[in-house]
Amino acid sequence: MTSKRESRRSWIKESPTSAGEALIEPNQRRWSSVSRYILTGVSLEIAIIGFLFLLVGFSLWSSLVLAIVLIILFRIWLALMSFAIAWSFRSQQTGPSLTIGEWLNLVLREIAAFLKLFFIYHAWEPLLNKHDELPPSDVGSDIPILFVHGFLSNAGFWVVFKRYFRNRGFRSLFTINLDPMINDIDDYAEQLARRVAQVHALVGQRKLILVGQSMGGLVCRAYIAKYGDKYVRKVITMGSPHQGTLTAYLLWGRNLSQMRPNSEWLARLNAKKVAVPITTHNSVHDNIVVPQDSARLAGAKEYAMRGLGHLSMAFSTQMMDSVVKDIGTNNQKT
Numbered sequence: 001m002t003s004k005r006e007s008r009r010s011w012i013k014e015s016p017t018s019a020g021e022a023l024i025e026p027n028q029r030r031w032s033s034v035s036r037y038i039l040t041g042v043s044l045e046i047a048i049i050g051f052l053f054l055l056v057g058f059s060l061w062s063s064l065v066l067a068i069v070l071i072i073l074f075r076i077w078l079a080l081m082s083f084a085i086a087w088s089f090r091s092q093q094t095g096p097s098l099t100i101g102e103w104l105n106l107v108l109r110e111i112a113a114f115l116k117l118f119f120i121y122h123a124w125e126p127l128l129n130k131h132d133e134l135p136p137s138d139v140g141s142d143i144p145i146l147f148v149h150g151f152l153s154n155a156g157f158w159v160v161f162k163r164y165f166r167n168r169g170f171r172s173l174f175t176i177n178l179d180p181m182i183n184d185i186d187d188y189a190e191q192l193a194r195r196v197a198q199v200h201a202l203v204g205q206r207k208l209i210l211v212g213q214s215m216g217g218l219v220c221r222a223y224i225a226k227y228g229d230k231y232v233r234k235v236i237t238m239g240s241p242h243q244g245t246l247t248a249y250l251l252w253g254r255n256l257s258q259m260r261p262n263s264e265w266l267a268r269l270n271a272k273k274v275a276v277p278i279t280t281h282n283s284v285h286d287n288i289v290v291p292q293d294s295a296r297l298a299g300a301k302e303y304a305m306r307g308l309g310h311l312s313m314a315f316s317t318q319m320m321d322s323v324v325k326d327i328g329t330n331n332q333k334t
Contacts, residue, residue: 030126035124050067082288085246110310110311116315124156129155143209144206145170145210146176147212148176158175172203174208182255185258185265193223193226196223196227208233209234218241220235236323237280238319239286246260248260283308284304285308
């Protein structure tokens, strides 16, 4: 009998599709586990909390509104707790400290990013995101970029990011959904390997740039460590816990244990020789990668910024500008 693990990985072993066909993987055609989790979970929350308000005498509409308000307030509380943890275990900072106004702006932007990602971009990702974006003609005329999301996320994280890139002349933009949301990072690397090979064929054998946010940066590095630079020219990471993060202790799962400081998995990954150039883009005020200097990587070029939260990277023009400049103005066929 085929095991669940073998079934989950069977699609990876299929023969590559020809460049002229649709190259979206099976897990790109459906709702990701994160989308299903959010939509199902929030629906249950609304039903249970709303029912409790009905029992104490509130009207149906009042119960629904109060349930939604409580659900939103709980997410705001989670975001605030992430800053409390980040401050308690913060790295020794260099440079000027944030003013009270800058701290308030940082926290409010992160809360807004959390709510937008959770309730809109992650929940409704299949309706908002197109996984394969190519110019109408002259396929392969620019640098193809494959965006890789992080933990408890999906390709919806990149919707606004890709719009920014399109406005700056990038046309070959691709995403992937990594499933399930609790999994071994090495399994994610295999999913990425399949997707990289397909995109490489689709863009006319052009080498890709991988852009990974948070855990996605580790997935990109794990892919390079196993498969090398045959299809990839560069890896760019954003807020990735290269040295682990203390917040990984707050939940459980194989990928979380791998992202904890001093984990055996991270030690093996960091000991391997890097086959392609890697750059890190990180915030000294990250509220998820804790301590914040865990986003640094020996031997990698670093772009550090301040006053930016972890999820705010999805909407930050500062981060987008940083990545665009890293890729360079020579966005043409090479």
